[in-house]
Amino acid sequence: MFTERFANLTPYTPGEQPRDMKYIKLNTNENPYPPSPGITDFLKSMDIEQLRLYPDPSSLRLRRTIAEHYGVDAENVFTGNGSDEVLSFCYYAFFESSRGQLLFPEHSYSFYPVYAEYYGIDYFKVPLNRDFSINLEAFLEKETATGVIFPNPNAPTGMCIGLREIDSFLSKFPKNRVVVIDEAYVDFGADSAVPLIRKYRNLLIVQTFSKSRSLAGARLGYAIGDGALIRALNIVKDSFNSYPVDAITQELGILAIKDTAHFEKTITAITAVRNEVSTALQNLGWEVLPSKSNFIFTRKDKVSGKKVYEWLKAEGILVRHFNHPGIEDFIRITIGRKHDMKAFLDLIADYMQTDT
Ligand SMILES: *Cc1c(COP(=O)(O)O)cnc(C)c1O
Numbered sequence: 001m002f003t004e005r006f007a008n009l010t011p012y013t014p015g016e017q018p019r020d021m022k023y024i025k026l027n028t029n030e031n032p033y034p035p036s037p038g039i040t041d042f043l044k045s046m047d048i049e050q051l052r053l054y055p056d057p058s059s060l061r062l063r064r065t066i067a068e069h070y071g072v073d074a075e076n077v078f079t080g081n082g083s084d085e086v087l088s089f090c091y092y093a094f095f096e097s098s099r100g101q102l103l104f105p106e107h108s109y110s111f112y113p114v115y116a117e118y119y120g121i122d123y124f125k126v127p128l129n130r131d132f133s134i135n136l137e138a139f140l141e142k143e144t145a146t147g148v149i150f151p152n153p154n155a156p157t158g159m160c161i162g163l164r165e166i167d168s169f170l171s172k173f174p175k176n177r178v179v180v181i182d183e184a185y186v187d188f189g190a191d192s193a194v195p196l197i198r199k200y201r202n203l204l205i206v207q208t209f210s211k212s213r214s215l216a217g218a219r220l221g222y223a224i225g226d227g228a229l230i231r232a233l234n235i236v237k238d239s240f241n242s243y244p245v246d247a248i249t250q251e252l253g254i255l256a257i258k259d260t261a262h263f264e265k266t267i268t269a270i271t272a273v274r275n276e277v278s279t280a281l282q283n284l285g286w287e288v289l290p291s292k293s294n295f296i297f298t299r300k301d302k303v304s305g306k307k308v309y310e311w312l313k314a315e316g317i318l319v320r321h322f323n324h325p326g327i328e329d330f331i332r333i334t335i336g337r338k339h340d341m342k343a344f345l346d347l348i349a350d351y352m353q354t355d356t
Helices: 037-045 048-052 060-070 083-094 111-119 163-172 227-238 247-258 260-283 305-314 338-355
Strands: 077-080 101-105 123-126 145-151 178-182 203-208 221-225 295-299 331-334
Touching: 037 247, 048 247, 060 077, 060 221, 060 247, 077 083, 077 227, 083 111, 083 145, 083 178, 083 203, 083 221, 083 227, 101 111, 111 123, 163 178, 221 227, 260 295, 260 338, 305 331, 305 338
Parallel strands: 101 123, 101 145, 145 178, 178 203
Antiparallel strands: 077 221, 203 221, 295 331
C-alpha cells in the first residue's frame, strides 16, 4: 500500500504535549504570557460570517504590516503556516544535491535533517566550536554547497552570532547559493540580519510568531528577503496550498505586530527571568551556555542529563533532553514565569541533595 519514499521517512519528534497530568511545561519554548490583549478583543467580536470566504491567498495586509515593521517592502515578505512550513518551502525552492550538500550546524534544530531527507537533499552537519558556538568559518571550507541554514540564536544552545560575523561570512559565501537564517528566537536578545537583505540577495531571514509573540497555536511564520527569493517561495506555495494562512490568523498577526508595548513588556520579563535563572544555576555549580533566547541549555559535571530530565518529569516539570552524542549531558529549559522557574530551581536543588 505504501510508497518507498514514505517507508523511508524519519519524522521530526516534537517536544511532548502531555495529556496525562498537569505539568509545568518548560519543554517546547512556548511563551508563558498570553498574546496581545488586542487579540482577545478581536476574537470576542469577530465577524464569524466572514469565515464562509477563503482568506486572502497572499496575506497582503499582514505582509504590509510586517514589511512596515522591518522597513522593507511587502514584496520582500512571505508568510506561511508556521515557520516550519516556510522552511520546508525554502528547501524545495533553493536546495538540491546536484549543486553540493546542504550545510547546517551539527547541534541545531532537528527539523533541518528531516526536511533534507524528505526532499532527498544531501547534507553535512558542520561541527560546533568547542564552546558550542556556531563555527561560520567552517561553513566556508566545503568546496561546494547547495546552501546553508542555521538558526540565530542557535537551538538548543541559545547562543548567538553577531551581525559583523554574519556579514563577513556572507561576503565570502557564493552569491548564487541561498543562506537561510532561522531567527525564531532573535527577539530575545540577538541582532536580526534583516538589514543585510539589501546587501546580499541570496540571504533569506525566517521568523515566527510562535515564540516572542505568543502565537504558537495560531501557526504563523514569515520570510524576509530579496523579491526574487520571495517570488520563488510563492511559486512553491501555490503549487502546494494557495491558502496556508487562514483568515483569523492573518488578523492575529497584524494585531501582534502592532502591539509593540505588549511585545516589549513580555520580552523584558522573559529575558530578566532568564538571566536570573542562569545566575541561580551557576551558583548551584551548573554550566549555563550564554543564552540570547527564551531557553537555557545547561549541564553539571557528573550529573546525567537524561536522569535529571526523568526526575523532573516525575516531579511534574517537563524540560527537553536530547539523546545526541556531544550534548547528551545537557537539559534545555524554556523560560517560564517567575514562580514556575522558582519551582524548577527548588527541584534542581533537591535533586543535587538526593542524587549527587
Ligand atoms: C520553534 C522553531 C521553529 C518553528 O516555529 P513555528 O513557526 O512554530 O513552525 C523554527 N525554527 C526553530 C529553530 C525553532 O525553534
